[in-house]
Amino acid sequence: MAEFPQLGDLARIAVLLNPTSGVPDAGDSGLGGPLSWPADEPWPQCAVGHWIHHRDPLSAAERREWQDMDEAREARARNGTGEHNVVTHEEAAAQKRIMNGASGLDLITWERISTRPDPCTDPVAMVPVMQLRAVDVPRAFEGRDADLLQVLWCPNDHDREDVAGGNPYGGPRLELRWRRGAEQGLTTAAPPQPRRARDGYIPQPCTLSPVEAWDFPEHDDLPDDLRDAVMEWCEDQDWDYHDDFACLGGWKVGGWPSWHLTDLQPITCSGTDCGRRMRLFLTVNSGGDPSLNVGRFGELRVFVCPDASGHPIALNIQ
Template sequence: MVAQFPWLGDLARVAVLLNPASGVPDAGASGVGGPLLWPTGEPWPECSLGHWVYHRDPLSAAERREWQEMDEARKARARNGTGAHNVVTHEEAAAQERIMNGASALDMRTWERISTRPDPCTDPVAMVPVMQLRACDAPRVFEGRDTDLLQVLWCPNDHDREDVAGGYPYGGPRLELRWRRSAEVGLTPATPQQPRRAADGYIPRPCTLSPVEAPDFPEHDELPEDLRDVVEAWCEDQEWDYHDDFACLDGWKVGGWPSWHLTDLQRITCSGTDCGRRMQLLLTMDSGGDPSLHVGRFGELRVFVCPDDPGHPIALNIQ
């Protein structure tokens, strides 16, 4: 495609597709969910922020009776053939809102309101090793850094704190990056603490990695307007799909372009002091597959970094 449209080469980014596969990596190797090299004497990181947890609150007898009466009223409208049995009246809608009291769902088997709300953390939770990446497997990520080892850890619980995600709305694991030099004295294979509480789908199964570089192109909406229609027309003539065949490569990857398949295009900017630069995609961690993670609605968790200052806060996003 670059040969057909050479000016697309300026938009191409080299992504490293990680291709995780079940297996326990060596402590010093790139891998997912496996052992990490950890400095002797450095405490294992813990999360002391509040976590978002599910709460189930039973309806009172009067609330349950009122809800059942509204259901019977709708069934009666159906029997009478009024055509309005699926329409909730204003009075019924107001009553349901009052009974739900901010909850997101109602379990009609147990008659419990289900909601998520922050639970103050009284006992810190050990972070979980998610990934370790060596510079030899993704050298572009380490350009400009005096390091050759990247470690990704997270708290395996949902968070909804803006400062966790660099100022953007977010609900997912709290994540930390550790950049290290593998020749550092005192690095030894770590035996991580086990978290006292973890949400389903946030403990990765150990996997080895088989990194492969591939060109990645931006979302359709990222293309210049004068190029967008031309590219789409060319792809249609070739019976290709621009997004599926060229753009925003799927799966676990380092670098490349992020997909905005659940929302409109979002230009994530750095929250560092007096910065505001548009951030770039560092890492995408996908649900399913051999790591058997489950983030968001079985989606992707993406990590963004400032292109100018590696010391600025990261930003997280789930699609």
């Protein structure tokens, strides 16, 4: 990509965290492990409302009926007697009866999924997602008066209005705690168990092997003239710009966010009189050894204001 010096100016260094199963020590960088915690600081709790997801298996007869309807629809399409996806009034009524008010059907496990507010309004203890030491990932601490970062979240779904940034995202509420470790008399904290947690929102403990790498913006994030030239060049060279150059995948600090599910959504800071375009700070990925499932097996991205560390974070899911 040496042909495009303008692209070089946009390159950012991302720190790929490369999580691997293993319990980190309380003072070390890692995911899902114990944290070094100030003895006199209360453990964070999430006190807003939560959504719970109830799963209820279809009976064998209901499952058979559903599959028969699918097969009948496919047969109509094959025989040219109807559109593949057209459901008859009778089928629609049968499906409504089988769904019984549920909001979704898991066709792998054949379970109805209903979502409803948690009747219990007691707070939920947040869980450790990540701890970073400045000695391991100095880049995460640039411009910050801190040498330890802790990321915690409430492992449940929430009202969208209750989640930082107000994006169309209703997953875990997340907090960053920046510390000067040496000054705070930290001890090993055994985190309290959350009274409720959704499957896929509890990270399995991992150690990290941080590696720095150049990261390039999504094509939507490029200036128009540069984007056209780069896309043309990639096509000539048989490269795929997104897959081969841009938006490195996996857990990372910094770098560029991918917009593979939605078009580019510039995220602006909600801090008082700010409105600046926010920068990607952290990408939390689904799957792998941490075994999380955010969004629909997607990425949760934490954006921070480039201006002031006191401004609120914003979350975005892809």
